[in-house]
Amino acid sequence: MAYATVSDVQERMTRTLSETEKSVCAALLEDAGAIIDAYRIDAPATAKSVVSIRMVIRAIGSGSNDTPIGATQGSMSALGYSQSWTIGGSSGGAVGELYLGKLEKGMLGGGNRIGSRSPVEDVLPEWGCFK
Numbered sequence: 001m002a003y004a005t006v007s008d009v010q011e012r013m014t015r016t017l018s019e020t021e022k023s024v025c026a027a028l029l030e031d032a033g034a035i036i037d038a039y040r041i042d043a044p045a046t047a048k049s050v051v052s053i054r055m056v057i058r059a060i061g062s063g064s065n066d067t068p069i070g071a072t073q074g075s076m077s078a079l080g081y082s083q084s085w086t087i088g089g090s091s092g093g094a095v096g097e098l099y100l101g102k103l104e105k106g107m108l109g110g111g112n113r114i115g116s117r118s119p120v121e122d123v124l125p126e127w128g129c130f131k
Helices: 006-011 019-040 045-060 102-107
Strands: 071-075 084-087
Touching: 006 019, 006 045, 019 045, 045 102
Parallel strands: none
Antiparallel strands: 071 084
């Protein structure tokens, strides 16, 4: 299930998508929705939409120079030198791949939480414990 549309993605980009990119974008939005649902199906709809858009823009490139959103380091040179980008450490993923970054996991309600819960806690009241 897609949580955003191709026009939602286009509004946030600095370049115009070609017709081929629009069809790829639609397919990626469906894939992003599946990844989001696998991570946290009960997340708020607004968060799912924003995260979907961010994932797709990162996968297809955000601007005219195709600098990926998740890049933490980059270099560009000329006259025989190359350009390279480092994609963000703990966020995982590579350019062109759909993945959830740390910020996006937090938006969906995941992340680090302190505490624990035992599945046995649900059974104990039936046995007469803790009454």
